[in-house]
Amino acid sequence: MSRYLKYSKADNLCGPELKVTTRTLTRIAILGALVVVFDYTLKFSGWKIPFPWMPVLKFDFTGIPIVLSLLLLGLKSGGITSVVAFLAILARSGDMVGPAMKALAEFSTIFGMSLGLFGLKRNRRLTKPVSFALGSAVRVLVMALANLLVFTLYYAQPLVVAVAMAPYVAIFNLIQGFVSIFGGYLLYEAIVHRVPFLASETKADQNREIAQPRT
Numbered sequence: 215m216s217r218y219l220k221y222s223k224a225d226n227l228c229g230p231e232l233k234v235t236t237r238t239l240t241r242i243a244i245l246g247a248l249v250v251v252f253d254y255t256l257k258f259s260g261w262k263i264p265f266p267w268m269p270v271l272k273f274d275f276t277g278i279p280i281v282l283s284l285l286l287l288g289l290k291s292g293g294i295t296s297v298v299a300f301l302a303i304l305a306r307s308g309d310m311v312g313p314a315m316k317a318l319a320e321f322s323t324i325f326g327m328s329l330g331l332f333g334l335k336r337n338r339r340l341t342k343p344v345s346f347a348l349g350s351a352v353r354v355l356v357m358a359l360a361n362l363l364v365f366t367l368y369y370a371q372p373l374v375v376a377v378a379m380a381p382y383v384a385i386f387n388l389i390q391g392f393v394s395i396f397g398g399y400l401l402y403e404a405i406v407h408r409v410p411f412l413a414s415e416t417k418a419d420q421n422r423e424i425a426q427p428r429t
Contacts, residue, residue: 246298248279281398284324296321326352350391
């Protein structure tokens, strides 16, 4: 059992009961700060990449610290960093809808990932690919519904217009979800292998099994 996380009987990446310690709060604060740094840096540097078919949508790396938060500390921590993303974007933009949609997109990604991490905790060979697939799929489905509601109810667009835009929104979220998950796993594995004290012993063992599947 970890010194810093009290695990439920499921003993999985998505469902730990966070034991609130100074170190846990510090980790969450650092990950939340990374969300803010990524968002503000990309926004004001102009480095966000527009989606070619809908330039109003832009690719960024804000979701990477949120995925990392899930992998290091669990779904609750990921939820907290998603809220931080919402507040950070709201503070610089003053718009409620955009930040809410971004936070919903990133949280739906880690929620989908957590389903794969929980459901396949006994089969580490499939944990990573299934978490990739479920994270991206849940994001696409949730944001498809959310965009239909926002376009029709908030922006008062005809339903036919919202439906016509849905495939482009889905492609964008599929790519952005992959970027967030890939980046999160990349940083997580680097942390576990290079500075393992930042992750719990249980999480480190699980990551090694994922990185070196049984043959």
